[in-house]
Amino acid sequence: MRNFFLRQFDWVALNDRSYAFMFEKLGTEEVVSVDCETTGLNPHKDDIVTIAAVKIRGNKILTREAFRVSVNPEAVMPATSIKVHQIRKSDVAAERPIRKVLPALLRFIGNRPLVGYYIDFDVRMLNKDVFNMLNIGLQNPLIDVCDLYYSRKYGTAPPGTQLDLKFSSIQRDLELPVLQAHDAFNDAVSAAQMYVVLSDMARRGIRLKRSRDWSQPSMPLG
Amino acid sequence: MPQAFDAQNPPFDRLTHAEAAELRSQLDIGYWPPGETIIGVGQPAGYLHVVIKGSVEERDGEEVENILRFKDSFDARALVHGAAGASFVAAEETLCYLAPKDVVLDLIKRNPGFAAFFYSELSRKLTGYASGPEGSGGVEQVLRARVKEARLHAAFFIDAGATIAETGKAMSERDSNALFVRDGDRVGIVTGMNLSKAAVLMALPLTTPIRDITHFQIHSVDEDDFIFEALIKMTRHNKRRLAVTSGRTFVGILEDIDILGLVAGNSQLIPGRIDRARSVDDLELPARDIQAQVERLHKQGVKVEVIAEITSDLNRALFAKLYDLIAPASIKEAGCLIVMGSEGRGEQTVRTDQDNGLLLDRPVPAEDLAKFRVDFTAALEKFGFPPCPGNVMVRNPQWSQTVEDFNRQLKSWVLTPDEFSAMNLGIFYDAIAVTGRGELLETAKTALSELMRGESAYLARFAKAIDQFEDASAGMLTSLMATVGVASDAIHIKKSGTFPIVHGVRVISIDRNVHAASTMGRLDELGAQSILSDDMVRDLKSALSYLMEVRLRSQLTSIRTGRHEEEAIVRLSELSTRDRDLLREALKVVKKFKEIVRSRYHLAML
Numbered sequence: 001m002r003n004f005f006l007r008q009f010d011w012v013a014l015n016d017r018s019y020a021f022m023f024e025k026l027g028t029e030e031v032v033s034v035d036c037e038t039t040g041l042n043p044h045k046d047d048i049v050t051i052a053a054v055k056i057r058g059n060k061i062l063t064r065e066a067f068r069v070s071v072n073p074e075a076v077m078p079a080t081s082i083k084v085h086q087i088r089k090s091d092v093a094a095e096r097p098i099r100k101v102l103p104a105l106l107r108f109i110g111n112r113p114l115v116g117y118y119i120d121f122d123v124r125m126l127n128k129d130v131f132n133m134l135n136i137g138l139q140n141p142l143i144d145v146c147d148l149y150y151s152r153k154y155g156t157a158p159p160g161t162q163l164d165l166k167f168s169s170i171q172r173d174l175e176l177p178v179l180q181a182h183d184a185f186n187d188a189v190s191a192a193q194m195y196v197v198l199s200d201m202a203r204r205g206i207r208l209k210r211s212r213d214w215s216q217p218s219m220p221l222g
Numbered sequence: 223m224p225q226a227f228d229a230q231n232p233p234f235d236r237l238t239h240a241e242a243a244e245l246r247s248q249l250d251i252g253y254w255p256p257g258e259t260i261i262g263v264g265q266p267a268g269y270l271h272v273v274i275k276g277s278v279e280e281r282d283g284e285e286v287e288n289i290l291r292f293k294d295s296f297d298a299r300a301l302v303h304g305a306a307g308a309s310f311v312a313a314e315e316t317l318c319y320l321a322p323k324d325v326v327l328d329l330i331k332r333n334p335g336f337a338a339f340f341y342s343e344l345s346r347k348l349t350g351y352a353s354g355p356e357g358s359g360g361v362e363q364v365l366r367a368r369v370k371e372a373r374l375h376a377a378f379f380i381d382a383g384a385t386i387a388e389t390g391k392a393m394s395e396r397d398s399n400a401l402f403v404r405d406g407d408r409v410g411i412v413t414g415m416n417l418s419k420a421a422v423l424m425a426l427p428l429t430t431p432i433r434d435i436t437h438f439q440i441h442s443v444d445e446d447d448f449i450f451e452a453l454i455k456m457t458r459h460n461k462r463r464l465a466v467t468s469g470r471t472f473v474g475i476l477e478d479i480d481i482l483g484l485v486a487g488n489s490q491l492i493p494g495r496i497d498r499a500r501s502v503d504d505l506e507l508p509a510r511d512i513q514a515q516v517e518r519l520h521k522q523g524v525k526v527e528v529i530a531e532i533t534s535d536l537n538r539a540l541f542a543k544l545y546d547l548i549a550p551a552s553i554k555e556a557g558c559l560i561v562m563g564s565e566g567r568g569e570q571t572v573r574t575d576q577d578n579g580l581l582l583d584r585p586v587p588a589e590d591l592a593k594f595r596v597d598f599t600a601a602l603e604k605f606g607f608p609p610c611p612g613n614v615m616v617r618n619p620q621w622s623q624t625v626e627d628f629n630r631q632l633k634s635w636v637l638t639p640d641e642f643s644a645m646n647l648g649i650f651y652d653a654i655a656v657t658g659r660g661e662l663l664e665t666a667k668t669a670l671s672e673l674m675r676g677e678s679a680y681l682a683r684f685a686k687a688i689d690q691f692e693d694a695s696a697g698m699l700t701s702l703m704a705t706v707g708v709a710s711d712a713i714h715i716k717k718s719g720t721f722p723i724v725h726g727v728r729v730i731s732i733d734r735n736v737h738a739a740s741t742m743g744r745l746d747e748l749g750a751q752s753i754l755s756d757d758m759v760r761d762l763k764s765a766l767s768y769l770m771e772v773r774l775r776s777q778l779t780s781i782r783t784g785r786h787e788e789e790a791i792v793r794l795s796e797l798s799t800r801d802r803d804l805l806r807e808a809l810k811v812v813k814k815f816k817e818i819v820r821s822r823y824h825l826a827m828l
Contacts, residue, residue, distance in 0.1 A: 060320070061251035176317070177274055189251070193275075196253035197315055204255060 010136040022139045024111045030057045031143065032108070033115040033192035035184045036122045037085040039075045043124045047073030048098055049087050051126075052184035053108055054192050056115065061192045067108040068185050070095045085182045098129045106130070113141040115195045117167055117187065120144070145170070145191050148198035153208040161210070170194055173208060227272075227319055231293045236335035245329065250320040254312035263309040267300035269320035276316030280308045289313065289800060301326060304460075334450035369452055370445035372481060374466055374474035379404050380412075382433035389432050390417050400463055400475050403436040409472060410438035411465060440465045445473060452476055492536050496543050502601050505544060509605035512536045516571050517778050526571065526771040527742065534568035537561075540605070541578065542657035548597050552586040558658040562614060566652035567724070567740045569770065572777040574789070575610040576602050577649055579621035581628060581662040595622055612642075614649055625662050629669045636673045636680060644684050647674075648728055654739055674732055682823040685729040688722045688816055689825065713805070715776065716790040719769040722812050723762055726819040730754075741766060754818075762815055765808035772805065 011023055034053045040046035053067040070087070072095040082088055105126075116122050119142045127137040146165050153173070154163060167190070171178055176193050179186035201208070227249055229235065229242035237245065251274065254260055260278060261267050271278075272295045280288040280296065287308060290296055300306035301323055330337040378396050380389055382405030393401060393414055403410045412432050420426045420435045442465035443452045452464055456478055466474040492515070495508040512533060519529045538561065545559045563577035564570040580594075599617035603609060616622045620631060632650070635643035651670065655663045674680060713719075724741050731744045734753055738744045742763055749759035772792055780789040794802055819825070 059253045061253070064248055064250050064322075175275055193251065193253075193317060197317070200253065200255045200315065 007139065010139065013135045015135040016133075019106060019134055021110055022106070026111060026113070026141075030055055031113045031115050031195070032056070032110075032140075033061075033188045033195060034109065034119065034122055034126075035116055035188040035191060036125050037087065037182060037184045037187075038125055039073050039077045039081050041121075043121070043128060045075060046081075046125070047071070047075040048125050048129075049073055049077070049081075049085065049092055050184040051101070051105060052188040053105065054185075054188045055108075055112070056192050056195060059196060061189065061196065063189060066185060066188070067105060069101045069105070071098045071101060072096060073098075099133060102126075102129055102133055109140060111140060113143050114138070115143045115145065115191055117145050117170075117191045117194070143195065145194040145198060148195065148202065149173075149208075152198055152201050152206070153210060155207070157210065174198070228293065233295070233336055236333060237329065238333070241329055241333060241336075245321060245325060248322055248325045250322075252318050252320050254316045254318075256312055256314050256316075258312050259309055260312060260316075260318070261297055261300050261306045261310045263307070264305045265300065266304040267297060267306060268323050270298070270301055270323070270326045271296050271310070271318040271320060274317040274319060276312060276314040278316055278318075279311045279313045281311055282308050289798070291798075302330075302460075331454060334448075334453075337450060337454060367449045368445065369443050369447050369449060369466055369476060372449065372476060374445075374476055374480065375400065377402055377466075377472045377474045379472075380432070381405075382408075382410075382436065383431050385429045386417055386420055386426065386432060386435070387428040390414075390428075393417075400477075402465070402472055402475075403432060403438075405433055405436070405438070408438050409440065409465075410436040411440050411463065411475070412436045413463065442467050442472070443476065444468065449481055453481060493539050496536075496539050499543055499547070502544065502547055505540060505547070505601075506605055509540055512540065513573060513606055516774075517781075520571075520774060520778060525767070526774050527767055529774070530569050530571050530770070533571055534565065537565060537570065538656050541602075544598065544601055545657050548601065549594055550590045552590045553580070553582070553594055554658065556582045556584050556586055556659070558582075558660060558662040559616075559656045560653045560663055561656055562653040563649045564652075564724075566649075566654045569724075569740065571770070571774050572781065572789070573607050574777075575612075575614075576607040577610055577612075577614040578602075578616055578656075579614065579650075579653070580616050580623075581659075581666060582622075582624045583659060583662055585624055591622065595619070612645065612649070614646070625665050628666055632666065632670050633673060636670075636677070639683055641687060641690065644687050647684065648687070648725060651728060651732060652739070671732070671735065675735070678823075681729060681733055682825060684732070685726070685819055685823040686825055688726050688729075688819055712791045712793050713809075714790050715769055715773045715792050719808060719812055720766065720773060722816050723766050723769070726815055727762070729819065729823070758815070758818070761811045765811040768804055768808045769812075772801070 007023070014020070014022075032053050032055050034051070036048045036052075037050045038046045038048050048071050050070045051067070052069075055062040055065065070092050072092050074097065077087075077089045114123065123138055123142060130137055149165065149170050150163075154161060167181065167187075168178070171190060171194070174194060174197050176190065176197070179190055181187060181190075227246050229237060229245070234242060234245070250269075252260075252269070252271070254276075260271060263282075273290055273292055275292070278290040278294075278296065279286045280290060290310075296310055297306045297308070375398055376396075378392070378398060379402045380392055382403050384392070389401065389412060393399060399414045400411055403412050412435065416435050416437070417432075420430065421428060426435070441455050441459050441461055443455060445466050445468045455464055456462065462478045464476045465472055466476050492508050492511055495511075496505065499505045499508070516529055516533055519532065520526070541559060541561060546554075549557065549559075558581045559578065560566070560581060561578050563575070565577055576599075578598075582591075595617045599609070599615050609615065614621055623631070632647070635647050647670070650666075653663060653667070674684075727741050727744050727748070730736075730748060730753060731738075734748065734751060736744050736747045736751075738747050745754070745759045745763055748754045749756055754762070773790060776792050777789045792805070794805075797805065
């Protein structure tokens with residue numbers, strides 16, 4: 001109920017009616033995997049450097065028509081974050097500022113649910129600029145692959161079970177190919193892969209085994 | 223995805239950087255839960271699938287023909303011909319890259335090396351030709367050959383008014399399976415298959431004019447076009463034949479099989495070159511080509527027995543020519559050159575040794591013989607035949623002497639109860655005459671049969687050799703131990719696999735006076751004589767064939783890696799699950815057969 005009213009407020013607050021599609025009912029099975037690389041982890045101070053978004057339609061990850069853009073951030077790029085994503089200030093100096101690229105991103109994702117690894121963070125980063133532009137935040141439902149993984153892996157775990165929700169751990173556990181991390185596109189594709197595998201497991205009621213570490217490798221000759 | 227997509231993997235390693243980048247930008251990713259069909263049999267495919275994670279079963283009905291894993295791609299046939307030859311079913315949670323059909327077809331059109339892979343997939347030959355550093359040259363070369371260099375079928379014309387019966391007769395007279403049909407200004411092609419379909423399926427009377435069943439929309443290439451252009455036309459139009467033109471006239475018909483003939487290479491050319499050799503040096507190149515084609519044929523998916531047969535034929539032609547070139551008149555008049563062991567049985571593929579000898583019907587001048595012994599063996603060594611570890615070579619006076627002396631030698635081996643003489647007799651039993659006076663070998667073989675016939679005590683001792691190497695186990699324990707690094711997972715494929723079969727069959731063949739030269743032939747005869755059950759014969763043949771295949775693969779690998787001491791070693795950990803299953807089955811058959819031989823010759827009591 002509360003969400004309904006919040007949405008109504010947003011609907012009133014929306015200052016550009018050409019973005020009314022953000023409020024449309026979900027008409028498609030598509031979702032969009034989104035990842036941003038940023039200058040740091042503080043949404044108040046830091047800015048987005050690159051954004052990638054990949055649509056998932058049914059069982060297909062549409063990497064072919066991915067949305068990929070680099071942004072010229074206003075915030076300073078500290079050395080610590082440059083070390084993580086290896087994008088230097090000079091690499092993005094020629095890029096457009098985020099307000100120029102947002103319209104295209106918003107039209108790309110439309111009203112589709114957003115998928116990501118700690119997707120809240122990416123949305124919070126994006127919302128700073130979405131607010132500036134439209135007076136409201138993103139309306140899309142959010143699907144965090146961490147939650148999907150948690151419920152497949154730890155949903156029935158006894159209290160005190162050691163949790164491991166690291167990106168690379170999920171990747172390893174699902175036996176997904178490890179791409180070069182901290183590239184927005186690769187991370188978005190990886191999250192998309194996690195999403196298709198995990199949501200299929202949920203459909204089929206398959207759980208991931210815990211404590212795989214000490215399980216024997218499967219017998220080659222049975 | 224783009225960055226992570228590995229273009230180093232065949233067939234994508236055939237693409238240029240620009241082409242690989244183009245392909246990357248066009249990839250999507252698909253996901254299938256276990257049990258879901260990715261492409262059904264007979265269905266077209268919109269994509270070429272490349273496995274990222276999981277595994278995919280290629281199924282023919284209920285039977286799993288192949289398991290595709292990480293980096294494997296499928297299905298060329300569904301892509302190019304619009305219908306998959308098998309069904310492809312996800313065996314686990316499976317992710318695949320999806321390369322759109324039009325993008326792949328476009329690359330096929332532009333890149334002949336890439337196209338070759340697909341063509342080879344389609345013809346179910348030429349598997350994985352790109353794996354080795356050398357060998358891929360053959361295919362490339364062929365693709366850049368001109369159409370007229372292939373063995374074309376000559377163009378024969380027949381009038382469209384001719385009847386089905388007349389056309390069939392014309393085809394059989396000309397030994398041709400396709401004729402050009404002239405109908406006024408139109409020209410078409412009619413094939414034997416068209417005739418059969420008309421007569422059998424459509425039940426048309428044999429007096430029907432062939433005009434009614436001829437295809438007048440023919441696809442043609444010019445005789446100066448490249449072979450790859452012809453390949454592309456065949457794949458694109460799903461045709462097995464193309465008309466070949468020279469300017470505006472039809473000069474012949476090119477069939478897909480002719481192209482394969484070109485790719486399969488020069489094995490048909492080697493005998494000519496051996497024949498034309500005027501000196502020992504002239505023989506060196508064809509001798510090395512014999513070896514090179516083993517790998518090429520193997521990569522083309524030719525069965526190992528066939529490779530062995532081709533190789534043996536060529537080796538024999540080579541030996542005969544060498545003998546002709548270096549044997550002095552005295553030896554030529556009196557001698558017979560024989561090959562033995564695997565070479566005699568026609569089971570040698572990659573050269574592992576040379577087992578050869580010379581029988582003479584009378585003494586020849588000592589200096590002639592001495593020189594021949596040295597020269598013959600040295601020439602073979604120079605051609606790349608390793609010396610025989612057991613010294614079964616012309617160089618060894620034991621193996622090049624008069625028949626009379628040799629028969630005495632045989633007798634002393636029969637009377638000496640050691641493994642060395644048993645092995646010599648075994649090797650000699652496999653002898654065949656290469657050139658010269660074949661009756662000398664017959665004499666010696668008859669002498670051997672008479673020495674051994676009914677000598678059950680001797681046969682038992684001879685049979686005992688199958689026990690000289692202990693059983694290999696590809697069982698659970700071995701592999702479990704291997705996975706935890708306690709035991710070696712290496713299996714000596716010759717000692718534990720091929721040797722017990724070959725030797726066991728040899729013993730029973732001596733016992734039962736079987737004359738076939740090859741192990742497969744001996745098994746057939748033993749089956750026909752009801753000495754072995756039909757099931758056992760069939761199991762042994764398929765086990766031997768599989769073991770030879772695995773051995774050949776490991777030999778080729780050891781040549782590539784230069785680890786020659788490992789040529790007969792197969793590592794379980796390096797085999798696919800399917801291969802491990804097959805190997806385990808084959809070793810089971812070996813074990814069962816050893817039991818049969820043991821009880822037949824009461825080996826337990828020795």
